[in-house]
Amino acid sequence: MNVVLLGLPNVGKSAVLNRLTGSNYIISNYPGTSIEILNTEFKIGNQNITLFDTPGIYSLFSDRDEAQMIRKFLQDNHIDLIIQVVDAVDLERNLVLSYELKDLGHPFLVLLNQIDRVRMMGQAIDTKRLSRILEVPVLPFSANSGEGVTELLDVLGNQKFFCRVEEGGEKIRRVYLDRSFVCSGDCSHCLSDHGVCPVASDELIRTQKARETAMAVSQQVHPARKHWLDKAERWVDQPVLGTFLLLGIAYLGFVILLQFINWSEGPLTAALEPVGQAIESWLLAVLPGSYVGRVLARAIPEGLVIPFTIIMPAMLMVSFLMAILEDTGLLPRYSVALERFGRLFGISGQAIIPLSLGFGCRTPAVLATRIMPNEAQRFITVTLLSIVIPCAATVGIMAMVVSAFGASLLVLVTTMLVTMLVLGSILSRLMPMEHEFIYELPPLRVPIGSNVWDKIKIRFSGFFTEVLPLLLIMSIIIRALMESGFFALFQGMESFTRTLFGIPSEAFIAVLITVFQRYLAPLVLLNIPLTPREATIAISMIALSLPCLPVMVMTIRELGVRRLVQILGMGFATSFTVGVLLNILLPV
Amino acid sequence: MVSTQLKPGQKARVLSICGGRGIEKRMLEMGIVPGTEITLIGKHPFRGPVVFQVGNARIAVGRKMAESLEVEPEEAND
Ligand SMILES: Nc1nc2c(ncn2[C@@H]2O[C@H](COP(=O)(O)OP(=O)(O)OP(=O)(O)O)[C@@H](O)[C@H]2O)c(=O)[nH]1
Ligand SMILES: [Mg+2]
Numbered sequence: 001m002n003v004v005l006l007g008l009p010n011v012g013k014s015a016v017l018n019r020l021t022g023s024n025y026i027i028s029n030y031p032g033t034s035i036e037i038l039n040t041e042f043k044i045g046n047q048n049i050t051l052f053d054t055p056g057i058y059s060l061f062s063d064r065d066e067a068q069m070i071r072k073f074l075q076d077n078h079i080d081l082i083i084q085v086v087d088a089v090d091l092e093r094n095l096v097l098s099y100e101l102k103d104l105g106h107p108f109l110v111l112l113n114q115i116d117r118v119r120m121m122g123q124a125i126d127t128k129r130l131s132r133i134l135e136v137p138v139l140p141f142s143a144n145s146g147e148g149v150t151e152l153l154d155v156l157g158n159q160k161f162f163c164r165v166e167e168g169g170e171k172i173r174r175v176y177l178d179r180s181f182v183c184s185g186d187c188s189h190c191l192s193d194h195g196v197c198p199v200a201s202d203e204l205i206r207t208q209k210a211r212e213t214a215m216a217v218s219q220q221v222h223p224a225r226k227h228w229l230d231k232a233e234r235w236v237d238q239p240v241l242g243t244f245l246l247l248g249i250a251y252l253g254f255v256i257l258l259q260f261i262n263w264s265e266g267p268l269t270a271a272l273e274p275v276g277q278a279i280e281s282w283l284l285a286v287l288p289g290s291y292v293g294r295v296l297a298r299a300i301p302e303g304l305v306i307p308f309t310i311i312m313p314a315m316l317m318v319s320f321l322m323a324i325l326e327d328t329g330l331l332p333r334y335s336v337a338l339e340r341f342g343r344l345f346g347i348s349g350q351a352i353i354p355l356s357l358g359f360g361c362r363t364p365a366v367l368a369t370r371i372m373p374n375e376a377q378r379f380i381t382v383t384l385l386s387i388v389i390p391c392a393a394t395v396g397i398m399a400m401v402v403s404a405f406g407a408s409l410l411v412l413v414t415t416m417l418v419t420m421l422v423l424g425s426i427l428s429r430l431m432p433m434e435h436e437f438i439y440e441l442p443p444l445r446v447p448i449g450s451n452v453w454d455k456i457k458i459r460f461s462g463f464f465t466e467v468l469p470l471l472l473i474m475s476i477i478i479r480a481l482m483e484s485g486f487f488a489l490f491q492g493m494e495s496f497t498r499t500l501f502g503i504p505s506e507a508f509i510a511v512l513i514t515v516f517q518r519y520l521a522p523l524v525l526l527n528i529p530l531t532p533r534e535a536t537i538a539i540s541m542i543a544l545s546l547p548c549l550p551v552m553v554m555t556i557r558e559l560g561v562r563r564l565v566q567i568l569g570m571g572f573a574t575s576f577t578v579g580v581l582l583n584i585l586l587p588v
Numbered sequence: 589m590v591s592t593q594l595k596p597g598q599k600a601r602v603l604s605i606c607g608g609r610g611i612e613k614r615m616l617e618m619g620i621v622p623g624t625e626i627t628l629i630g631k632h633p634f635r636g637p638v639v640f641q642v643g644n645a646r647i648a649v650g651r652k653m654a655e656s657l658e659v660e661p662e663e664a665n666d
Binding site: 339438 | 630649
């Protein structure tokens with residue numbers, strides 16, 4: 001049996017799916033978390049159910065990509081039941097979609113999710129009455145507490161939703177997904193000829209009905225319980241004060257991140273040292289005197305140190321901070337607070353969400369650019385992600401290079417910011433596009449521990465499957481090349497790289513390695529002697545370079561090869577320009 | 589009057605949306621239609637977005653878009 005969860009953004013569709021099936025889909029407190037239709041199988045008794053999670057939509061008939069995707073999905077697949085997940089706190093707006101579903105004539109039921117919050121606010125919803133009005137089952141539910149799960153499973157297991165009352169020929173009107181109509185002509189609100197029902201008035205009628213229904217079924221039963229979050233929301237949503245608060249929080253996060261890396265490095269290094277030594281002496285004993293033995297004995301302990309002491313803490317802390325921003329509902333508030341500022345540089349406020357997700361990992365962030373309002377903005381955002389934003393692993397290793405050579409963090413951060421603004425301005429000049437900003441702000445919430453933990457696990461899993469193995473291999477390759485005198489071959493480039501960028505040729509090779517993976521490049525730097533100035537320039541060139549391979553693949557999938565080639569071209573150009581400019585600007 | 593002329597905390601009823609079909613539709617999707625009651629929460633400086641309370645939801649609207657929203661303020665009787 002195919003069951004689809006539909007609903008407005010951020011109402012808790014993914015949370016409902018996780019609650020029913022025990023899956024671990026990402027749940028976040030902002031509209032636009034889920035961007036794809038994903039499905040999970042589960043069983044009730046001996047009934048097999050395929051449950052689909054979908055991106056949030058405000059209207060089935062919207063022109064937005066998500067709605068188009070869902071329309072196509074509903075047309076192409078056999079769907080037994082639609083479960084409309086409703087944010088019960090915001091009944092009126094959610095019921096508009098219910099009336100659309102009703103007009104569609106497809107079996108559906110309404111899940112009044114977040115019913116816990118309705119109670120908190122001292123309100124009550126008459127579900128029986130709502131069910132009578134909509135002529136579909138209505139179930140109170142809370143994905144957080146698990147309330148209503150048994151009832152829902154009962155309805156699904158026994159297929160109770162099929163007993164929809166359709167009194168003799170009463171059902172006179174149907175809207176199809178392609179917006180055509182079937183109408184027997186005598187429905188109250190469709191007095192004009194068939195098919196000419198103006199869609200606009202149709203929408204207004206649904207809005208009207210939703211308002212009346214919401215009024216009829218909800219009432220205030222006792223005064224709302226005061227919650228400190230309401231007060232916090234009032235503070236954060238004040239334009240000026242709120243913006244300063246948000247900037248303060250961002251700065252605090254940055255400080256916490258650097259402090260955490262600093263603080264954990266000592267103990268971790270101490271713990272790793274004996275392990276490294278054991279591996280080294282073991283390798284030297286097994287492969288005595290050989291080139292291979294020498295390379296491995298040095299490379300493997302080295303290759304373990306950086307991932308474990310620097311990148312692991314960085315990835316953990318970034319995942320944690322991101323989860324907090326996402327789950328509290330602060331993240332989209334940055335979009336609003338920085339909208340005006342971003343606009344000056346041609347970057348839409350909405351870009352804040354994918355750009356900050358990129359600090360975790362840039363690959364899913366490219367996917368998240370789907371929330372951008374149009375293609376031009378999307379391309380600009382993907383470009384900035386690819387060239388400017390460092391992922392957690394890169395942040396870690398950049399921090400390492402900065403502290404190892406005493407490079408200037410201030411220069412690095414400033415260069416990155418300036419580059420982002422300049423790139424944004426140039427791109428938005430090239431493809432100007434009037435766009436209107438409209439975005440729903442989620443309520444502030446206290447993050448749920450288990451949810452934060454799940455997200456840290458999802459984002460951190462890449463450490464063992466990708467970052468650690470890659471860094472180990474890279475470390476062996478670099479060691480092998482150094483021992484074999486390979487780098488000496490590039491001595492000829494020395495005068496070229498020195499005059500142009502003020503860095504030695506080996507450091508330039510490091511910059512070129514970003515073609516494979518940005519966080520591997522600084523590894524080369526750590527193996528060569530550099531002055532603080534050289535290190536600052538080299539790390540800035542690495543920090544502003546190319547997307548990594550997984551991002552490239554995702555970019556091709558989402559935007560096409562042509563766009564990727566453009567981004568790569570801009571990446572090289574940016575990196576080299578930054579090198580030349582810093583070489584001119586930085587005092588020797 | 590235009591919605592951006594409201595003061596923070598002031599309630600109003602939407603009279604019309606005059607920004608073309610596209611804007612009208614996006615507003616409608618967010619639940620803002622003629623007749624909707626909205627409260628202005630805050631206006632970001634330098635012609636930044638305007639935040640409205642619509643029902644129990646908060647919606648941030650770009651300044652230009654907000655200017656296409658014609659409203660009638662409600663009598664402040666509290
Ligand atoms: N209090 C409360 N919060 C809930 C409930 N269900 C979901 N939430 C919260 O609502 C927020 C959104 O949940 P998601 O499951 O990501 O919502 P979604 O509908 O999948 O959102 P999109 O994918 O963005 O459309 C999260 O912060 C959840 O913790 C509930 O029953 N009660
Ligand atoms: Mg979701």
